[in-house]
Amino acid sequence: MKWLLLPTILISSACLAYSPPTDVVVYGDDAYPPYSYLQEGMAKGIYAEILYAVFERMPDYRVIIKPIPWKRGLKMLKIGQSFALFPPYYFPDKRPYISPYSDPILNEEVVVYCRPDRVKALTLKQWPEDYFGLTIGINEAFEIGGKAFWEAVNDGKITLLEAKGNRPSILNLYHKKSDCYVNDKLSILWEVRLLIQEGQIESDWPLQLGHSISGEQGYLGFTNASLSRYPYKHHFIRQFNQALEQIKQEGIIDDILASYTVNHP
Numbered sequence: 001m002k003w004l005l006l007p008t009i010l011i012s013s014a015c016l017a018y019s020p021p022t023d024v025v026v027y028g029d030d031a032y033p034p035y036s037y038l039q040e041g042m043a044k045g046i047y048a049e050i051l052y053a054v055f056e057r058m059p060d061y062r063v064i065i066k067p068i069p070w071k072r073g074l075k076m077l078k079i080g081q082s083f084a085l086f087p088p089y090y091f092p093d094k095r096p097y098i099s100p101y102s103d104p105i106l107n108e109e110v111v112v113y114c115r116p117d118r119v120k121a122l123t124l125k126q127w128p129e130d131y132f133g134l135t136i137g138i139n140e141a142f143e144i145g146g147k148a149f150w151e152a153v154n155d156g157k158i159t160l161l162e163a164k165g166n167r168p169s170i171l172n173l174y175h176k177k178s179d180c181y182v183n184d185k186l187s188i189l190w191e192v193r194l195l196i197q198e199g200q201i202e203s204d205w206p207l208q209l210g211h212s213i214s215g216e217q218g219y220l221g222f223t224n225a226s227l228s229r230y231p232y233k234h235h236f237i238r239q240f241n242q243a244l245e246q247i248k249q250e251g252i253i254d255d256i257l258a259s260y261t262v263n264h265p
Helices: 002-017 046-055 070-078 147-154 166-174 185-197 233-249 252-258
Strands: 022-029 036-039 042-044 061-068 084-086 098-101 106-114 135-139 159-163 180-184 208-218 221-223
Touching: 022 036, 022 046, 022 070, 036 046, 036 061, 042 061, 046 061, 046 106, 046 233, 046 252, 061 070, 070 084, 070 221, 106 185, 135 166, 159 166, 166 180, 166 185, 180 185, 180 208, 233 252
Parallel strands: 022 061, 022 084, 135 159, 135 180
Antiparallel strands: 036 042, 084 221, 098 221, 106 180, 106 208
């Protein structure tokens, strides 16, 4: 019966070598459609689809995506209560508690849309100088717009109106509580189209594109606090970046983006 010994040893060794996937929770913005949003209790949107595709290629981890209000997600990341959050732009000086960032996931275009009646007498050649005196809407805890914009806000030259997500920000613009709204272009047009379909705004509501303010990139940002809670951090990031590059090469991100294309309604 000695011939049974080797298979038994091999099977036992395999059992000892096996380790189940590590459970990881990643948080995402719950009010940033079409990029990241909550729908029927699930994470939806462009980033969610991309990340699901990435995580499928990371067999060492079993990842759950949980949508969360952006401001709360940043706070949890800051105190180390969460491991990772998407999709922050790269602002290492403003958010030193995020380190490192993943490789870039997507390119976004930050623009300003305005009500034509409020800017018809303005030249709108310079951002943000030509917008002085206006009320600019922005999503709560977003850091977009550039240094000169925030200096103008702090100096009282521009009035800031924050809202918790794209929808309330666009409705503020529609109901004339703000004069302009700053966000990613696709995100604005996507939400406007939905609001028109739902009958919350008129289909012929005019919007004027002001400036293309900046090109930004979205990332998966990782906490640099409470590192003992996340001993897998460096290994996870390495695998994530490798899988991300793989799906880029396979054209998966391009296919996902193509399904969300929208023009001005």
